[in-house]
Amino acid sequence: MTDSAQSSLAETRAAAQPDLKTRVAKRLKSRHAAELRFRAYGILAVSIAVLFLGILLERIIHQGYTAFVTHSITTEVYLDPNRIDPTDIMGANYDQMITEQVMAKMGVNDDEYGTTSGEYKEILSPDLGFKALEALRDNPKLLGQKISLTSPIAANADLYYKGEITRDIVEADRNVSDQQMVWMDALKTKGLVTSHFNTYLFTNTDSTQPELAGLLGAIMGSAMMLLVTAVLAIPIGVGAALFLEEFAPKNRWTALIEVNINNLAAVPSIVYGLLGLAVFINWLGMPRSSPLVGGVVLSLMALPTVIIATRSSLRAVPPSIREAALGIGASKTQAVFHHVLPLAMPGIMTGTIISLAHALGETAPLLMIGMISFVPGLPESVTSAASVLPVQIFIWENASERAFHERTAAAIIVLLVFMIIMNLAAILLRRRFERRW
C-alpha cells in the first residue's frame, strides 16, 4: 500500500466518523454500567457467603451456649452404717440412701412402694452415689460420718432450670412431671442447686449420662491422632515435595506421579477409610478404633495437600537464590537446605497446619476404621480405643436424650475453636516468618 493510498483511507475514516473523544464517550456509559454491575455481583456474592456463615454460627452458638453452663447439687451425705456393710461397700444402694436423705431434708415423704423416691431420684444424679462410694473406698473411716458432695444434677433437671423444659408443655410430652418441677423449685430455693460454668464438659470423658458426659476423651483422642498424622504426614510430605521439586528429573514418570498426587487430593475421604480398614486393620493387624490407625489414615489423606502446598511454596522461592548458592559452589543439597527450604518454610507451615486442621475435622474415614464407638475412658496410648471430636459430635447427635443435643452444639463450638486456633497459628506463623526479597 502506498503512502498516498494510506493517507486517503485515513481521511475518509476521519470524515465518516466523529472524533475520538465522542466515539469513546459513546461506549463509556455501558462500560461504566458493566463495571458497576460486576461490583454489585461481587458484593452480592460476599453478602450471601457472610449471611450463611452468620446463620451457621448463630445456630451453633444459640444451641450450644447453654451447654457451657450447668447446675450442680451440693448436699451433706450421711454415710449410714446401717445401710452400708463395711465388708461389702460396693453392695450398698447409695442412690437410694442419698435420695432419702435429700427427701428428708426437703420434707418430702416416700410412699410405701418407693414410687416417690424413685421419681425424686430422677432429678438428682447417679454421680452422687458414685462419689459417695469413691470417698468411702478411699477412706473407709468415713463410714458413719457426714461428707459434703457436689455433683452435676440430672440432665432433665438441668434443662428445667435453664428453662428449656417448661410447664407450657403438656406433662405427658415432657420428661419431667409437675411434681418433680415442684421439688426442683424447692431444691433451688433451699440453695442446694447452683448454676456454674460447665467444667465437666472439659474434665469428663464420654458417658451415657448426659450431665456427666464430657469431651476430654475426644480431645485427647484427637490430639493423639493429630500427633500421629503430623509425625507421618509432615516429614513424608515435605520430603516427597522436596525431591519432586528440586531433585527429580522432569520426565514422564515424575509427570505421572504429579498428576496422581493432584488426583489423590480429590479422592473422597471415605475411600481412605476403606484403604485403612483393608490395609492397616485387616492386613497389618493394627488395633481397631485406635488413634494410631486413625492418624495413619488421615496422614495418607493429608499427604497430597502437604505435598502440593510444599511444592508451590518451593516454586515461589525465586530461582536467583538457588543460582546464588550454586554460583559460589554450594551443592544442590546445600542450596536446597540452607536457602530454599528456609525461605519456603512459612508457606509449608501454613499449608501443613491447614491440612492438619482439615484432618482434625474429618469423620468419614474414621467411621470405616471403627472409631465410632462409645469410649467412656481416656485413651491410654495411641493403640487403645479412643473417640475423636468430630466422631463424638456424630455420636452425641444420634443420642436420644435431649440434653445431648445441646452438648452436640457445644462440642461443635469446641471443635471450631480448635480449628480457629490452628488457622490463626498458620496466619501468625506466616506473618512472623515471611521474608521479602
Add this chain to the structure above:
Amino acid sequence: MKLYTRPLYAPDTSIGKPRDPSMTTTATTPKFVARDVKVYYGDKPALHGIDIDILDKSVTAFIGPSGCGKSTFLRCLNRMNDTIPSARVDGTILLDGEDLNDRKVDPVVLRARVGMVFQKPNPFPKTIYENVAYGPKIHGLATSKEEMDHIVESSLKKASLWNEVSDRLHQQGTGLSGGQQQRLVIARAIAVGPEVILMDEPCSALDPIATAKIEELIDELRQQFCIVIVTHSMAQAARVSQKTAFFHLGNLVEVGNTEDIFTNPKDQRTQDYITGRFG
C-alpha cells in the same frame, strides 16, 4: 531511518585506552581455552561452536544482541548450564589446561574456583556477614571465628563495601541499596577465593552512579582475578574490558583487543552492531 555515520563509542580517546601496560600484553597463558563449544537447549542449538581464549588477570567482555548466546557461553565456564535439565554442552573448555566438562571435575569445586555474579543482585535474605561467610563456611575455608571475620572483612574491602557496612554487618543484606547489594554479591563471590569471576550483566539493574562504582571495582579486581563480563552496554564494554568478544546468533563473530573491536572491527556484523544498526 537515519544512519549513524561514525562509531558511537569508538575513537573517543578516553575510552579503550590502556590503563596500564600489563593489559595489552598477550604473553600470559590463557585462563580458559574453549574449542568448538556447542550448546543445545533440547533440540534447539544455542551456540554453534565457539573457539576463544580468555586471558588471566584481565577483563573480557562479551557483547552482542539479546539471544546471541553470550550468557549461555558464560554459564558454560562454571557449568551453571548443568542446572538446566534440557541443556547439553559439547566441545572442550580448558581451565588451566584441565577440561572442566570432564566427569572427574566436580562442579562444586569448579564453582568455588569460578565465581559468578548475576544480573539481578541476589543476596541471601540473611545478614551481610552471613552472606559473605556462606561460601567459606560450606567449603570449610575458615577454622576459627577470627579467621572468618578476617575473610569477611577483606572480601568486603576488596569489593569496596567495607566502609559502608562495617557498622552494620549483622543487618539484612537485602536491606542494602541495589548497587551495594551487587557489591555484596561480589564480596560473597570473592570470599571463596576464586580465580575467575563471571559477571552476567552485573549493572543492568543499577543506576549510573552505582554502575560507575561497580565498573571501578571491576577495574581494581582485574589485578587479581580473571574477569569475564557479559554486558548489553557497549560503552561499558569499552570502559572496563581489555578484550571484547562479539557474539551474534550463537556464533562468536569476532574477538580481539577492545580498542581494536571498537575502532577497527574486521567483521561487517561487528561494525553494524557497534555503530548501532541493530541490537
